[in-house]
Amino acid sequence: MEVQGERKSLFILNPYAGIIPVKIIISEELKRRKNELSYFKSLSIDDSGSRIKQSFEKYDIFIAAGGDGTVRSVASELIGTNKILGVLPMGSGNGFAKELGFRTNIRSLLKDIKKAEKLQIDVIKINDMNCLNVAGVGLDSFVAHSFDRLKTRGFWSYAWVTMINFARLKPVNIEIIPEGEEKITEDLFVFTIANTRQFGNNAYIAPDARPDDGIVDLVMIRPFPKFMFPVFIYRLFRGSLKESKYVKYLRTDKPLTIRTSETRFHIDGEAVEIPGDVSVKVISNALSVLKTRNNKL
Numbered sequence: 001m002e003v004q005g006e007r008k009s010l011f012i013l014n015p016y017a018g019i020i021p022v023k024i025i026i027s028e029e030l031k032r033r034k035n036e037l038s039y040f041k042s043l044s045i046d047d048s049g050s051r052i053k054q055s056f057e058k059y060d061i062f063i064a065a066g067g068d069g070t071v072r073s074v075a076s077e078l079i080g081t082n083k084i085l086g087v088l089p090m091g092s093g094n095g096f097a098k099e100l101g102f103r104t105n106i107r108s109l110l111k112d113i114k115k116a117e118k119l120q121i122d123v124i125k126i127n128d129m130n131c132l133n134v135a136g137v138g139l140d141s142f143v144a145h146s147f148d149r150l151k152t153r154g155f156w157s158y159a160w161v162t163m164i165n166f167a168r169l170k171p172v173n174i175e176i177i178p179e180g181e182e183k184i185t186e187d188l189f190v191f192t193i194a195n196t197r198q199f200g201n202n203a204y205i206a207p208d209a210r211p212d213d214g215i216v217d218l219v220m221i222r223p224f225p226k227f228m229f230p231v232f233i234y235r236l237f238r239g240s241l242k243e244s245k246y247v248k249y250l251r252t253d254k255p256l257t258i259r260t261s262e263t264r265f266h267i268d269g270e271a272v273e274i275p276g277d278v279s280v281k282v283i284s285n286a287l288s289v290l291k292t293r294n295n296k297l
Contacts, residue, residue, distance in 0.1 A: 009113045010059040011039035011088065012048050012074050014066030029106050030065070037110070039065070052077040060084060061113055061290060067091020068133060068200065068268040075123075076130050079286050084118050086290035092147075092158055093200020093269055096133040099211065101294030108293070117291040121211040123283045124195050126267060127274065132287070134199055134206070135267040136192040137260060138172050138221070139165060144266035155201060171223045175259040178252055186248075190221035191258075193280055197239070200269065204239035206249070212297060214284040218250040255281040 011030060030039050038059070042048040052062060052074065064074035065088040075085050089097035089104055100121075102109070124131040134140075142165045143158070150157055171187035178184075194206035194217040209217040224232065224246040232244070241247045258278040265274045 008059065008116070009037060009061035009063055009086065010052075010055055011037060011063040011065050012052070012070070013039055013041045014048075014064075014070040014090070033106065033110075042066075042070075048073050049077055056083070060116065061086050063088055063109070063113075063290075065090060068093060068096055069270045071096055072130060072132055072268045072270065075132055075287055078288070079123055079130060079283075082288065084116070084288045084290050086113065091200075091269075092155065095198050095200030096196065096268065098200065098202065099133070099196040099198060100289055101292040101296060103292075103294060112290055112292045115291075118288045119212065119291050119295070119297060120285040121287050121289050122195060122214060123286040124193060124216060125279075125281050125283055126193070126265075127279055129267055129272070131193065131195060131267050132211070133196050133268045134192055134194045135265065136190065136219075137174065137258075137262050137265045138188055138190040138192075139169055140190060140192065140199060140205075141262075141264050141266040141271070142169070144269055145264050145271040148271040158201075166226070166229060169226075172260060172262045174220075174262075175257075176218065176220075176250075177257040177259065179254045179256060181254070184250075186220055187223060188220050189223050190219065192219040192221075193217075193258075194219060195282075203236050205236065205241065207239045207242065208249070208251070210297070212285075214282060215251050215253050216256075216280060216282050218252070220248040220250070222246045222248070253282060255279065 061084040062074055063086040064071040068091055071087055078085050087097040087102040089102055126135055143162050146161045173187050174191050176184040192205050194209040196211045197206050197209050198204045206217040206219050235241045263273045263275045265272050
């Protein structure tokens with residue numbers, strides 16, 4: 001169902017995203033404001049894509065109302081165009097939304113839409129897939145695959161799955177091959193490809209990353225004694241992982257190839273299987289994003 005209202009923006013609502021209280025509040029708020037805005041409930045990624053294509057000339061701003069996966073699916077239809085992406089965060093982590101200053105407040109978002117100011121950000125291409133926030137292989141990807149099978153959502157479900165996966169975690173052998181440079185080979189607990197600073201929930205895996213600098217930030221976390229996991233988590237949320245001798249950062253604007261026997265990756269928190277070589281490159285200024293009053297860039 002598409003409810004017609006203000007023609008400037010279209011909300012794409014993922015009715016399956018988010019924890020139940022947030023989902024209900026936002027759904028009811030969208031219904032209550034049906035004379036102020038336009039929205040439809042998406043049945044799938046394909047449904048979102050086809051509806052955006054149908055409505056492409058009618059709207060200037062497309063608002064992804066859902067989690068990081070919803071944001072990525074909507075953004076993929078807007079990359080390389082003059083249309084603007086906005087976010088109404090409803091997911092468990094909302095990493096991209098937090099980094100770009102989006103809040104779960106429709107009234108505030110409508111004020112930002114009215115101004116229609118935008119900024120340009122980079123997109124990371126991982127093979128033929130788009131990454132707005134972070135991707136990788138290791139603990140975070142194993143958690144994403146486990147979380148994908150859960151029926152419950154929310155921070156505590158995510159934390160529980162993280163603890164289970166960490167308890168049985170073994171290092172992953174990874175080859176990192178930047179174009180024109182020497183190969184790096186490491187056994188790692190975590191390998192992250194970052195466009196922004198955080199996984200979500202203010203967990204800062206790459207504190208110096210910016211989505212508008214044309215650079216990919218690579219984070220390599222070497223195996224550490226498992227009793228130090230609480231210290232690792234503390235530093236992750238404090239944004240001070242650089243203080244650890246087990247963490248190495250590399251920043252590059254060059255394309256690179258990732259080679260590993262592990263196929264369980266994640267892209268923006270979504271579980272994906274990637275067999276074989278993985279190509280990574282940054283596409284500068286590829287996406288227009290709605291500027292919010294809370295944006296820190």
